[in-house]
Amino acid sequence: MSAWTLTQEGKIARLKFDLPDAKVNTFTPESLQELEEKLDQVGDISFLLIESGKKDSFIAGADLKRFEEFLKDEKATKEIIETGHRVFNKLSRLPSVAVIDGVCLGGGLELALACRFRIVTDNPKVKIGLPETSLGIFPGWGGTQRLPRLVGLETGTSMILSGKQIDGKRALKIGLADLALASAFLDDDLLSSLSKLKTRKKRRGFRALFLESNPIGRKLLFSIARKELKKKTKGFYPAPEIALDLIERTATMDLESGLKEEIATFLRERTKGLSLAPNLIHLFFAVEHLKKQKVVSYKKVKSLGVVGSGLMGSGIAWLAAYKGLSVLMTDINWEAISRGFTEISKMFQEVAKRKRLPHSAINLMMHRIGTAISNREFLQESFVVEAATENLDLKKVIFKDIEETVSKETIIASNSSSLRLSQMSEGMRHPERFVGLHFFNPVNRMPLVEVVRGSSTKEEVLGTAVELCKELGKVPLVVNDCSGFLVNRLFAIQAVELLRLYEKGVKPEQLEKAILSFGWPMGPFTLADQVGLDTSAKVFHVMQEAYGIRMKAPDIIDRLVKTGALGKKSGRGFFIYRGKEKRFNPDFLAMPQGHESFTDEEIIQRSSNVMINEAARALEEKIVASESEVDAGSVLGIGFPPFRGGLMRYAREIGFQRVVKELEALSSPEYEPSDYLKKG
């Protein structure tokens, strides 16, 4: 079947891309080759329109799954990169016009850039960008050359390094697009507007004159870009750095030499700087898999009840209101509700600033939230989330209260981060409508939600919870019932191990440093302070009770909590906070330590191994369905370094056998390797 159809009427040829049996157009070697054949057939024309047969999508880029395969092989990589360049060069010699009425990413944009003109529409689905560097590669079909040459070095470089996607309006403004049309009238206006396409004289402002048109300005531009990039990647992600070097090297070359240099760089770096690509692509698919998971059945939630207006409750209420749901948030008194309401308002101010929303939009969203000081008022809400403090007896009272008044169809969920569903639902009349919905703190930043299936949770209830997460823009990870579910088991066991290492004699500075050097976003003590030591202590108790010796934490945190050090919120935790400065809490440093010493590698090894072992147990117990789900959960839930592809992928890379051997070497019951690891 053919993906490209070439038609011609008068002097206008139209080449339509419609990949068979696919939702979006992507480049495969076959579709790329077919494009080349079609381009060779084009005769004497005044315009060649490149269009898409897919609604809301122009070209989504290269087929990632296929591309990942090519990357493994030098010859295959060379072949695909060179073919792309050859085809796009042919395109650039024709009077070609890309008609972008939808998603235009990666290779799709590189094709559009090779065209002589680009038309964009007001279709809200128009998203234009080069996401390659976030996947561990860089645009290799001319993107690093043609984009900066078209829109300017500064804008082009920033688009390539950040992978940021822009809409049609912005594309027109920065000169990426030559003309804008209304999507709804595209068929009416397209042909008659072609006469308006003219090669525009490049008009660059004063800023460009200063930063781009002279060697000193360029030096400054690239050095700022490099500094900002380093701050973001902390040196763990070489792909954008390679792209930046490449752009700088080729900035003053003619296009042809620049393109050649792009090919050479890509092939040279394939096994070096671009070697993280498989991990990042794997992670991309692991997360996509969760985002796009299908449920058996579900009901649409329009109105959400939230019990508790604390950190989590107000966060969930904010999110739901922001995403268009109406919300009823409750707490035990108006003081607490008022505090939660203020927090919600702050979150709205923050998002308004970031997304440049007008005050009136925020005002409308705030009005979606109602409040009450009784849990018997959830009459309109079809889904109620409990987000009270981690206290089993209290939760049971709340559920009893809710069940008194809500309809039979109302779903009840708990945001508990560690308590088992089976414990919480003990007194419930209808445990089949009960589900876990574990949001992470802070709700407005953390993308993951653990959706917990209890032993009696109905399929539709689970499905509704999953769909609700998607609606709220979160990534749902379905797990089965156990204490701490997946993410907190991993979090807790690593923390326990690090505290044990402290107890044995490792200085906290070294622990922080070692953990950061692995690529974790923050050190363990910084993290614990942010979560809150009181909260962490509660989680540890639950975990220890449930899992015994392997989760037995030294009582350091309990002792700190007793001194009133509750973490960052109280100004004192493992650290003492003064304004922007922090230093270790002397109460903590005064705690007794042994005299053993460990290298950074040993610290990383031990803390990773216990996590891998715990994840393997969770897999064995069928708490979580697959290793790839653990990968997504570990990255999104606790910040496992994305470039390592996720916890289990990392484990596979270093080898299960090695992990088993290292655990066995510790010869202690808490390090007993799981069967899952032993079986390999």
Place this chain on the structure above:
Amino acid sequence: MKRRVAIVDGLRTPFCKAMGAYRHLQADDLAASLVRELIERLPIRPEEYTECIIGNVISPPHAYNVGRVISIKGGLPDSVPAITVSRNCASGMEAVVQGAERIERDQDAIILAGGVESMTHIPITISEPARDFLMKLSKAKGIGELLKQLFAFRFSFLKPVVPEINDPLCGLTMGETAENLAREYHVTRKEQDQFAFESQRRASEAKKRGLFREESIPVLIPGKEAVLEDDGIRQDQTFEQLEKLKPVFDRFAGTVTAGTSSQVTDGAAALVLMSEEEAKRRSLKPLAYLTEHAEVGVDPSRMGIGPAFAIKKLLKKMNRPLSDFDLIEINEAFAAQVLAVVKELSKESGELSLEKVNVNGGAIAIGHPLGASGTRLILTLAKELKRRGLKRGIASLCIGGGQGQAVAIEVE
């Protein structure tokens, strides 16, 4: 409605572009001279009126309940109560509908109902910090405190707060809501230009024939010439001029231009209502009868489609097909919006011919003073039905915020 209500007579002022002829006339002053003229022309003693209902959107800050101010300034005695009503762009129709309902239920005998808007006088306010500053300054006691307060002055206090023109419910300008409808109902730029051209042509024709003079009073302005006619109608409008205009609301890929939008205008209109029996008893020959009304809510971001659903509801209430009606007025907020309404109505009732719609042009040519338009449409429609010897008509408006309102009238 169980009984029809008589529209005894009605009048309006000429509609003039905002910041133009009426730039020094406040809404209450504009409407008051109209009310005085209307009372003068009818054989009804001022004290016989039982209520005055005025539609108005931009409440003048100096005259809360502007209806009462208009009523007294216009010559109705203190004893006649007055109220101001707002249904945004349909306020002038809402005033008539409320009056008719009260008469139908025998709660009132004679009602003066109308609407007014001075789009010129959109209130421009000061910011909250500036307000606090002025409040504290006015309360300062003694020279020391006064000086201290004066030092709190910031230049930013001088920056005026211009009212939001975007709809508070969907965040869009009215023009953007029209763009939405243009896309949804596939109303092309060319169709819009053609419609706007036709509106100007029909209005010019009507003006030339003196039809609007029949329904208008002259407005006197000290030191200036009397205003005798609408000033927005472009006698020499060409299609090419319209074609050349750039989109104003969506400059990126839009279709709606200033030429295909209603004009921002000042104006007032008023009717006198009473029961049919009362009219007979007084041997009055009513201009028309209001037979039914309907209101609907729609998506605020598609507010312009409101009339289509209001008319559908009206027809259902009356159990009549659209074809029973000889003339239709659909307020021309935007050409795109009227054409979308026509397309929506044509879905069920068969093709609605533009020959029946806005036969003397509409707000694109004449202007759209929010509170006054609803009343004017009823007045203009009634006069034209009579002129042509036809029987039934519908007047309707789209309403910012997502509503539609329609009334059915008949003449004998």
